[in-house]
Amino acid sequence: MARELDPRLVFAKTAAGSAEVARRSHGLSGAARRILIVIDGQRRLSDLPPFARAGELEPIVDDLEARGLIALVGIADDPPEHERVQAQRRQRDALARLQRELAGTFQRELGAAGRVYDARLADCVSLDVVRPLLREAIDAVLSARGQPAAQRILAVVRPVFDQLTAPPGL
Numbered sequence: 001m002a003r004e005l006d007p008r009l010v011f012a013k014t015a016a017g018s019a020e021v022a023r024r025s026h027g028l029s030g031a032a033r034r035i036l037i038v039i040d041g042q043r044r045l046s047d048l049p050p051f052a053r054a055g056e057l058e059p060i061v062d063d064l065e066a067r068g069l070i071a072l073v074g075i076a077d078d079p080p081e082h083e084r085v086q087a088q089r090r091q092r093d094a095l096a097r098l099q100r101e102l103a104g105t106f107q108r109e110l111g112a113a114g115r116v117y118d119a120r121l122a123d124c125v126s127l128d129v130v131r132p133l134l135r136e137a138i139d140a141v142l143s144a145r146g147q148p149a150a151q152r153i154l155a156v157v158r159p160v161f162d163q164l165t166a167p168p169g170l
Contacts, residue, residue: 004058005045005057005058005061005062006045006075007044007045007046008044008045008046008075008076008077008078009044009045009072009074009075009076010041010042010043010044010045010072010073010074010075010076011039011041011045011061011064011065011070011071011072011073012039012040012041012070012071012073013036013039013040013041013069013070014068014069014070014071016067016068016069017036017039017064017068017069017070020036020069021033021036021037026067026069029060031051031052031053031056031060032060032063032064034051034052035048035051035052035057035060035061035064036064036069036070038051039064039070041073044076044079045057045061049128050127050161050164053131053132053135090163090164091126091127091164094127094160094161094163094164095124095125095126095127095130097160098121098130098134098156098157098160099121099122099124101156101160102118102121102153102156102157103118103121103122104118105118105153105156106118106121106137106140106141109141109144109145109149109153110140110141110144110145113140113144114137114140114141117133117136117137117140120133120137121133121134121137127164134157137153138150138153138154138157141153
């Protein structure tokens with residue numbers, strides 16, 4: 001079982017971690033690889049959830065550390081209040097954008113079965129709730145309608161999450 005990690009912890013890639021990014025020799029999962037790539041010695045653990053599913057981050061960090069691919073380099077101060085408020089605003093705006101841009105999409109792709117996904121999306125109150133829903137809904141579209149249909153939805157979703165993970169002001 002993964003230990004509960006302080007969200008202020010900062011990890012950096014070790015030499016082995018940098019080599020793993022270049023060579024892919026440890027057989028990491030896609031999620032572990034994403035986390036390894038974004039660990040930079042500056043980001044707090046609390047900055048990393050957009051790169052992993054709910055509940056994945058701590059076990060991945062534990063595994064990367066146990067493999068010697070990352071090392072703890074410090075503990076950051078809590079971000080100033082204005083940064084927390086700005087981050088919350090960005091997440092709220094991103095959720096509203098997804099809800100607006102995807103409204104009716106799943107019903108168009110899946111027929112009556114898609115109404116459930118559309119309703120669940122409209123009811124989402126946070127990005128932590130919307131992420132697994134979108135994975136499930138896009139998988140359903142992929143299964144029923146194929147890769148082109150799933151890619152159309154991903155073309156809407158990816159820019160929203162990419163914007164969230166970009167440094168503020170970009």
